[in-house]
Amino acid sequence: MRTFLKVVGFSFCVILFYALYASYGIPQVKPEAPPVEEKLNLGSMTMDQFIALGDKIFNGKGTCTLCHNPVGGRAPILDSVASMAMEHLKDPRYKGKAKTSEEYIKESMVIPSAFVVAGFGVKGTNDTESPMPNVTTGAIGLNEAEVDAVIAYLQKKAGQEVTVKIPTGAPAGKDEKAAETAPASPAKKPEELVAKLGCGVCHKIAGQPGVLGPDLTKIGAARKEDYIRRAVLDPDADIAKQCPTGPCLPGVMPKDYKDKMTAGEFEMLVKFMANSK
Amino acid sequence: MKFSKKITLTFFIILFLVLASPIILNITSKSSVFSLQPLSIVLAEEVKQDAAAAPAEETAVKEDKAKPAYPPAPKLKESDYPKVKGFNGRIVIWLAAQLHLWFAAFVLAVPIFVLIIEGIGVATKDERYDKMAYEFIKISLTAYSITAVFGGLLAFSLIVFYPDFLKYMANIFGSTMLAYAFLFFAESASLYIYYYGWNWLKHGFKKWVHLTIGLILNAVGTTLMFLANAWVTFMMSPGGVDAAGVFQGNDWAVIHNFLWNPINLHRFVANVAYGGSVVGAYAAYRFLSAQTRDEKAHYDWMGYTANFIAIAALLPLPFAGYWLTAEIYAYSQQMGITLMGGVFAWLFIIQAVLIGALFLSANYYLWCGMGRSEGAVRYNKYIKYIAFVIIACFLVWFTPHTLVMTQAELKALGGPYHKYLGPLGIMPAKNTAVNIMILFTFLSFLLYRRANKVATVSWAKYGNIAQTAIFAGAIINIVFLGVYYGYFTNTVLKVGSSVPQVASTLSVIIFCIIIDVLMFKGAKDVAPLKWGNVPDRSQYALFLLAVSFTWLMGLMGYIRSGIRQHWHVYAIMRDNSADAFTPTIGYSAQIVSIGVIIFMAIVIFIFWLNQISSKKA
Numbered sequence A: 001m002r003t004f005l006k007v008v009g010f011s012f013c014v015i016l017f018y019a020l021y022a023s024y025g026i027p028q029v030k031p032e033a034p035p036v037e038e039k040l041n042l043g044s045m046t047m048d049q050f051i052a053l054g055d056k057i058f059n060g061k062g063t064c065t066l067c068h069n070p071v072g073g074r075a076p077i078l079d080s081v082a083s084m085a086m087e088h089l090k091d092p093r094y095k096g097k098a099k100t101s102e103e104y105i106k107e108s109m110v111i112p113s114a115f116v117v118a119g120f121g122v123k124g125t126n127d128t129e130s131p132m133p134n135v136t137t138g139a140i141g142l143n144e145a146e147v148d149a150v151i152a153y154l155q156k157k158a159g160q161e162v163t164v165k166i167p168t169g170a171p172a173g174k175d176e177k178a179a180e181t182a183p184a185s186p187a188k189k190p191e192e193l194v195a196k197l198g199c200g201v202c203h204k205i206a207g208q209p210g211v212l213g214p215d216l217t218k219i220g221a222a223r224k225e226d227y228i229r230r231a232v233l234d235p236d237a238d239i240a241k242q243c244p245t246g247p248c249l250p251g252v253m254p255k256d257y258k259d260k261m262t263a264g265e266f267e268m269l270v271k272f273m274a275n276s277k
Numbered sequence B: 001m002k003f004s005k006k007i008t009l010t011f012f013i014i015l016f017l018v019l020a021s022p023i024i025l026n027i028t029s030k031s032s033v034f035s036l037q038p039l040s041i042v043l044a045e046e047v048k049q050d051a052a053a054a055p056a057e058e059t060a061v062k063e064d065k066a067k068p069a070y071p072p073a074p075k076l077k078e079s080d081y082p083k084v085k086g087f088n089g090r091i092v093i094w095l096a097a098q099l100h101l102w103f104a105a106f107v108l109a110v111p112i113f114v115l116i117i118e119g120i121g122v123a124t125k126d127e128r129y130d131k132m133a134y135e136f137i138k139i140s141l142t143a144y145s146i147t148a149v150f151g152g153l154l155a156f157s158l159i160v161f162y163p164d165f166l167k168y169m170a171n172i173f174g175s176t177m178l179a180y181a182f183l184f185f186a187e188s189a190s191l192y193i194y195y196y197g198w199n200w201l202k203h204g205f206k207k208w209v210h211l212t213i214g215l216i217l218n219a220v221g222t223t224l225m226f227l228a229n230a231w232v233t234f235m236m237s238p239g240g241v242d243a244a245g246v247f248q249g250n251d252w253a254v255i256h257n258f259l260w261n262p263i264n265l266h267r268f269v270a271n272v273a274y275g276g277s278v279v280g281a282y283a284a285y286r287f288l289s290a291q292t293r294d295e296k297a298h299y300d301w302m303g304y305t306a307n308f309i310a311i312a313a314l315l316p317l318p319f320a321g322y323w324l325t326a327e328i329y330a331y332s333q334q335m336g337i338t339l340m341g342g343v344f345a346w347l348f349i350i351q352a353v354l355i356g357a358l359f360l361s362a363n364y365y366l367w368c369g370m371g372r373s374e375g376a377v378r379y380n381k382y383i384k385y386i387a388f389v390i391i392a393c394f395l396v397w398f399t400p401h402t403l404v405m406t407q408a409e410l411k412a413l414g415g416p417y418h419k420y421l422g423p424l425g426i427m428p429a430k431n432t433a434v435n436i437m438i439l440f441t442f443l444s445f446l447l448y449r450r451a452n453k454v455a456t457v458s459w460a461k462y463g464n465i466a467q468t469a470i471f472a473g474a475i476i477n478i479v480f481l482g483v484y485y486g487y488f489t490n491t492v493l494k495v496g497s498s499v500p501q502v503a504s505t506l507s508v509i510i511f512c513i514i515i516d517v518l519m520f521k522g523a524k525d526v527a528p529l530k531w532g533n534v535p536d537r538s539q540y541a542l543f544l545l546a547v548s549f550t551w552l553m554g555l556m557g558y559i560r561s562g563i564r565q566h567w568h569v570y571a572i573m574r575d576n577s578a579d580a581f582t583p584t585i586g587y588s589a590q591i592v593s594i595g596v597i598i599f600m601a602i603v604i605f606i607f608w609l610n611q612i613s614s615k616k617a
Ligand code: HEM
Pocket: B101, B105, B232, B263, B266, B267, B268, B270, B271, B274, B314, B317, B318, B319, B320, B321, B322, B324, B325, B355, B358, B549, B552, B553, B556, B557, B559, B560
């Protein structure tokens, strides 16, 4: 009986150790929730909103950043793909039908093997076959409007003119219900928006006097646009050092602003802060 | 043998329930009369009826559906998943499937090495082997009925919680499911004849009949597993269906999907290692509770043999694992990165810890075993170096992850996935560590082998030099390759880049074994081996091995399933249940731990049954 208890006790301790190690020895990452199929109201979208939609797809549902990111080296960075497109079209290895940068990007997403960026092909195929999946099928399954939104986003990101048209009557917009996130009337001026969202409760911004968070009246001088964007969408990603009343604390700034503005409003707000120098 | 009769009876009741479950499914879903038509046809009929019942809008689709009669994968809503108060469907399925897998792995693996041991017994005419083989198979017998219980439970919980998914799978796999049921009968029959006929078919020509039955048993068992693997791999890398999930009518294409063979191999090898480790734990338990010296000696020997089997299968396992991973990348780079670069990457740190525990306990057990031999003093001084190298390799294996990735650093990178890509960069370092760890485990084994022997061949000295040279050469080669690939190339390192390292390791093992066998042919024993002469704590290494292995299997089973993310069938049939999300690592580990505890409790119960039934006899 003693042997029995010893053995059971020992085994139990081993299991306990593994369970505790997995629960506390390793950072607990909360994986992304599965993507939801959203109803897009393309008809009433501005180009900025459309581009923001592309951003969202690129970084979310499209899973593009799984491969296209600066860390893994598994796929080219796409920041300037829209300007590189014309060069790739001239490449002798190019076998597609695209003429413009818009068509090129679309082709890259739908028939990835039409041109394989040197060094990124499937191993052993001498860069004739792309490991990238057709993003309109399979696990990613973007629809046409979503593909266009991503193209718009990539063009914008490369600083090129956005040539994509916002599709109307696309399949995703089948039922004419307004997108859930967009409120009835978007704010027209940044000040109006700041007032509506209550940033001034904590920040000195747009004539409001808050002192709980950093002064934002000169934020554009210290911070880049990308940083500001992230600071609003995911406030705990970086924590500012100095707040008026002492060191800044994480978890104070609400995290749900991304659900409270339209993409257009968000762009406007970011621009506004980036220009506050 | 009253007791075994009872078990047999329970077993057949369960068997009946399992086999009846597809029919129950049929009745509950459509209350159709009992029918012997293949399930696939029945279900396809149903779908046709469904289509006919659907309103006008469907007509266009219906027309071309009328011919092949296979439906596309259904698009489900959250409300399509039945809810049972007080139960979480995913956890029920998770535990039922995992427990079924544990027992099945054990039950399929044991006959493999029982047959081998029986064969050795015949070849060496040593009664002890036969006795041990018989004892092994006896342990797996009770486990067999429990496997069936959990199989039934799994089928039942699928019916309850994921009926539409099961229906879709049954549509495609109808014929293989029937084959599975048939094979299950064949497996039961051959297992029972093999076990109950052991003493009857013991001598002369009859022994060959018995061995043949053992062979049939294994052939059937392995086929059975391969069939079940086809279902699992179909969910990961569906083949034989079009983009909408419509079955194209070719059974073989569905079975022989992209990941089928890699999983077949990895599971087959892992199962043998796993079976060995559980039997080892049994022997350890009997050793610790043994009353006489003879009993102790017997169970020591049994534990040693079981551990030997576990290690022999453990050594090639990392290679099978890398092949599997390489194939996952080849199938879908996206899935591959989710596996090794996404949230799941963290699980591989746990995996590294577990595999480290496996290797360390296996080595520790070998070192303790040196106490059985008087000649071992000659080698004891090397053990500390081996221990040092193995621990160092183990550390290399898993530290770089944790160093690179504090939460804050990760956050700074932004984006949901790519922040975990970092560890891929150090894949070559990991490979190097694993290979060296394997080599040194092999070295432990070589030392153990010769601990009690003195070579008598004239060229023994050169043999030793050759072995040392092979070892040294391989290690230099492995380290060089690791450093070169790891730090001096810019290529995108794919998992397959470790092939030359693996080749070095394998050739060391092969050549050293050949030299060793020749060199110690007719070697003198220093003194008779003193079986039973090992410290009690060595037995705990065997428990550690068994528990770690079980936990590891649970973890890997979760990973295999988890990398499909929110898909029942990857990219074809979406999981829209409330539980489609990927849970955190801690949560998964806790479920796995609960599973392991249930499993261990049942296994201890089986051991206990065995003990009391052998007392009676
Ligand atoms: C010494 C090294 C290894 C050991 C001991 C080991 C052990 C195991 C075991 C016991 C299983 C469960 C088998 C079953 O369910 O029948 C398993 C499955 C699996 N292993 Fe490994 N493995 C090793 C290396 C690897 C490596 C290096 C990888 C990939 C990086 C890997 C990937 C997997 C996957 C994805 C599964 C899930 C397959 C399934 O359960 O169907 N393994 N492994």
